[in-house]
Amino acid sequence: MKAAAAEAGTTGFRQPSVLPGFGLTFGFTTFFLSTIVLLPLAALVLMAGSMDWHSFVHTITHPRALGAYRLSFGASLLAATINLVFGFIIAWTLVRYRFPGRKLIDALIDMPFALPTAVSGIALTTVFAQNGWIGRYLEPFGIKVAYTWIGVTVALTLISMPFMVRTVQPALEEVQKDLEDAAETLGAGRFYIFRRIILPTVLPAMLTGFTLAFARAVGEYGSVIFIAGNLPMKTEITPLLIVIKLEEFDYKGAAALGVVMLAISFFMLLAINLLQAWGRRRLSGVGR
């Protein structure tokens, strides 16, 4: 054992093992990770850091930037909330009910993952345009979806939907049916059972799904730019503003906005990890 550890030359860093290949695989992993992910991200932070504080703050608090955050966060929050409701309903339907075509629909839930964002973008725009299949029925009510913030929300709802369904589905499968039956035997009503048995079990998953959906929606670009009007202050999302700044060769301004979005992503990742840890603790606390 001692010899193996000494041979690897990493005593204390890793535990000895009879398996070979740690140096090769760990070296390749860290090298590739550094080249493709870490160094480029460091370049972004350095670029933003090379700005003086005043112009950094000026860039990220510019009215046009604030308008972009408002749309990005507002529409993402709304989309994640819509998915909180409909994602739950879909997950519930797929887990609890048996109906013809259920397996097909279950497989199609992942479509927004597999479908390129540009395709969902042009397809949604066509469907929700004034003469589109759905847009034409909304038009008489004065509801314009394409080229407005509503369209942005619709696109973000579609692309973040699988995150919600796929997170809630396994949690719903965990709900013990015998607990529900026992509660019903003891005289509990439908809503009471939902509130006291089902909801506590799936709540951590729903919050995780909400955060995942929100995180995905905030960064989304491809599907949104087709259906948004892309008007500054009104229908311009933050990633688009970054692209515009890059096209104007304002690398520093783009990097500054990029750092803001990166900070939010880190925060989201942290929140997701905390939520998942909370969910695991809760489940193990139920005493099974």
Added chain:
Amino acid sequence: MAGQPMTVQDELATRPGHDNWLTHILRWMFILISLAFLAALLFAPLATVFATAFEKGYEAYLRSFNDPDTRSAIRLTLTAVSVVVPLNTLFGLAAAWAIAKFEFRGKSFLITLIDLPLAISPVISGMVYVLLFGLQGWFGAWLQEHDISIIFALPGIILATMLVTFPYVARELIPLMQQLGNDEEEAAITLGAGGWMTFFRVTLPKVRWGLVYGIILCNARAMGEFGAVSVVSGHIRGVTNTMPLHIETLYQEYNYVGAFAVASLLTMLAILTLVIKTLVERAGYKRH
């Protein structure tokens, strides 16, 4: 009927766990809401892709693939994917071996770093390379002096796609290999098998479905990536336009048949991806 004793059937129907009229109404409400939501957001856009592509007939659809720019876009996408997917697969295998087979400090931090690209906006994934290799970027001047083009050229497209699809294979294989354990590998090594032999004869067959799963998802995302590639490509028609970017170009030229014809190819790829994914799941693979 009043006063008559309840039959056994009537008595059974009131027991917990048995369906009554409310259960039926709730069930159909849930199924209907789910289907309506998915129909508006997912099925209608999917159908639109093909409806618009074939709007002017089968001939016009086929003719749109005679466009040399469309052909070059398809070629470029295939070229980029043929570099990106194998490299990320290699990375995924190496990372999974290092992480699942050995115990070392900072392991969970390494896993977080590998997952990082999933949390950042695709626009940022493209932008970091512009900041590094673009004209005003860190190495821009040096690259220009040596007449090397990365941004607005194939290397940039490959790098951006690589960053976006970086974690796809690794995040399937890491939990799978961790769960399957090291016993068989350790037995093989103890019995005198070499490292490579152990990998190819013991590990690879064990994780094959997870590997297939990771590769097809990586491939789908790589072929469809829009945001990251859009930032680094420069949108030069017939030269640096990948399929998703070419869809945008055609769409903005109001060439809807052309745009949706290319989109229909990517949609079929997405459907194929979901079919393979479902088959892999049927073969017994369960995500972790």
